[in-house]
Amino acid sequence: MTGAEVITAYQFKTHTADWGLTVFSTQDRADLLEIFDDxxxxxxxxxxxQYPVDTWHAYLSEPTLADPILDRLAHQSHRIELKIPGESMRKSRKPISA
Known part of the structure; x- marks a missing residue:
């Protein structure tokens, strides 16, 4: 993956596109560290x-791997946090008429 200009989370061996929907195994965490290190x-x-960055360490749960994973993610990073107030935006959509 070092040759790719951009990679995204859904390309990782986590079986999900969003952190927090599945539990990472020790091997998954080791794989993430290797990918981020590369x-x-x-x-x-x-x-x-969908979870705040300050909860990721607890989610990764194994400090010996969580520390370096988050260090690689945070170093020279640009963070965009979307804060959408109120109810789900899906509720504001009108139903499709037949």
Whole structure:
């Protein structure tokens, strides 16, 4: 993956496009660390989650792997946090008429 200009979270071996929907095994965490370590200064890595960044360490749960994973993600990163107030936007959509 070092040759790719951009990779996104759904390309990882996590079986999900969003952190927090599945539990990472120790092997999944080790794989993430290897991927993120290879990506340092090699290109962009996009990660998306519905959970706040400050909860990711607890989600990764194994400090010996969570610390370096989050260090690789945070170093030279640009963070965009979407804060949408109120109810789900899906509720505001009108039903499709037949």
């Amino acid at each position: 990506r340092v200064n090699a290109g962009s890595t996009l990660n998306a989650s």
